[in-house]
Amino acid sequence: MKILVTQLARLGDIYMSWPAMRALRRAHPDAEIHFLTRPRFEGAVEGLTAIDKHLSLPVSSILAPLVQENADIESALQTLNESVDALRDENYDWIINLTFSPASSYLTHAVTNPAATVTGYTRYNDGSLCLSDEVSSYFYAQVGIDKPNRVHVVDVMASMLNLEYIESDFAAPQVGSFATTLPETYLVLHVGASEKHKSLSPENWAKVLQPLAATQIPIVLIGAQGEAELAEEIQAHAIENEFVNLVGQTKISDIFAVLQDAELLIGCDSAPIHMASLTDTPTFNVSIGEVNYWETGPKSTLGFIYRAENEEALNAARVGECILGLLQGQAAPELITRAAGLVSYEKNETAQERFQWDLVQALYLGGAYPLADRMEILQGASQLADINQFAMEQIRLIPEKGLQNVGPFLDRAEEVIESISRMVPELSPLISWYQAEKVRVGPGTLEEICTAALDVHERLARHVHVYVPQEALIEQEQERKEVCDGTL
Structure with a gap:
């Protein structure tokens, strides 16, 4: 093969x-x-x-x-x-x-x-x-x-x-020897990030490192050639810390050797975070900006995340205190820690977010459907059931009336379904599932496409059925029969 x-x-x-x-x-x-x-x-x-x-x-x-x-x-x-x-x-x-x-x-x-x-x-x-x-x-x-x-x-x-x-499968590769002599005990700081807005200023990095000066543990700086000036500025601000500056002096594969014996990697979202997952180096990830840490955070056994929406909201001194606590064997309560199982990092969730994730598990993993704790969810589900029923009726009319006549009604149905996703965010995973399944309906004859599309809508109906009151279901079925009988 x-x-x-x-x-x-x-x-x-x-x-x-x-x-x-x-x-x-x-x-x-x-x-x-x-x-x-x-x-x-x-x-x-x-x-x-x-x-x-x-x-x-x-x-x-x-x-x-x-x-x-x-x-x-x-x-x-x-x-x-x-x-x-x-x-x-x-x-x-x-x-x-x-x-x-x-x-x-x-x-x-x-x-x-x-x-x-x-x-x-x-x-x-x-x-x-x-x-x-x-x-x-x-x-x-x-x-x-x-x-x-x-x-x-x-x-x-x-x-x-x-x-x-x-x-x-999570092991460091066998790469060439690394010529630079490293301290017996050291921390590693990656000075940059995958994107500039996800990194810290030299001043904030200095504030992060200040509490660590008392440990007298040297800090090895790593980064690309273009981050050399950033590393120099960090050193200029953090005069109490001891540094080994390797920024711009290593190949990417050399980083494995640097990480292998480090006590801890400190860094924002970037490649070294994932390299440390292969060396199983304890990792402190400063997560800033639009990033899902549970999807792309460290996979090291000892992975810790300090989360901030942006650099302005970050308490740099507190970040340093959290790192110092880890070196002393204590994890601060605000740290997000590595978990075992399906979810690598638990998220502090709102009720809405918890409902969405539980709904995802119901849709894809056979989990139980979450209980609706807001009337808006039931109302949104009823609206979704109604418009889905309407769409199915329109698809069935295509052989008789032609796609050119039915198409505008189906387009309007899609717009309504999308609006329900915005108005009732709890139902957005179900609507995203539906939209992906519609994408999966491949090209074919008109009859084949209609049959496949109906199948998607019928599966959507089964999922949304859980949240539609029984009276509404009876009313929908009665309307469907009347349409089929020609009385409407």
Whole structure:
């Protein structure tokens, strides 16, 4: 078997893919596994022995002709076509898209031969998005900012591939020796972040580090070449701390050696957080801005998260006190700590958020439907049941009246369903599930599409039935019979 795995996201996403790649290798020891990334992040593949071949998609060569003063579209397309043809010529038996982006689905479809199996986002032959498996559909519907998912992305990947992890899947790679002599005992601070707004200013990092000066534990600074000035400013502000500044002086693979013996990694959301999950280094994650820490936080056994909506809301001195407490064996009550099981990090939830997550578990995992504690939920469910019933009746009229006449009514029904999701947020997971299932209705004859669409609506009706009062159900059934009998 020949397998292509594409991971076209950033460094952290590549490292989050490592356990899945190792589990895939265990499940298919004789397969030839190729791993496709962007050239910019190829360093994140060093030491990943689970793959047979690393490939790079020349994104810069494709985009460069498009951003010059006189865009050279023909040159860009030629480079893209050459890359696609080379991948298609490999004749992969199984293509796995771990990127989870609609944009990546075009490449997946382009390199897929007719006999290949596809897992992850791809495209139908008419160009529409294809969610090729149940977990991809789950990701599309429930994962991301302002979504109810509570499962870590690392575990979502395993579920998509129908794999189970073992301890060795989360192991540091065997990489070359690291020349710099490190202190016997030390902490590691990653000075940057995956995005600038998720990081701290040098002044705030100094405030974080000030309580640690009394421990006399050296702090090893790590980061990219472009973060060298930031590291120097941190040192200038935190004059009481002892530093070993390695910012801009390491390869990405060297970071494993630095993390391996560290007492603790301190950092915002970035690749080292996920590298520390492979070395099982205790990790203190300062989580700032729009990020779901339960989806992308540390997977280290001892993982701790200090959460702030933005840097202005962060009490930097208190962060330092929390870190000092951990070094003394005490976890402050405001820290979010690593949990075992389906949910990696428990979230301080509102009643609405708890309802949403429980509803997700009912929809996908066979859990019990949560009890509605607001009248608005029941009212929203009744409205959803009504408009869903209306949509089904319209779909049944398509063979008689034609899609051109029925289509506007169906479009209006979709608008109403979307508005219910906004007005009654507790029901948004159910509506997102429905919308993803509609996406999964692929191209076909009009009859096939109508049959598949009706199936989605009928399943929606069964789910929403739980929250519709019995009297409303009787009334709906009576109206349906009257429509069928021609009395309305």
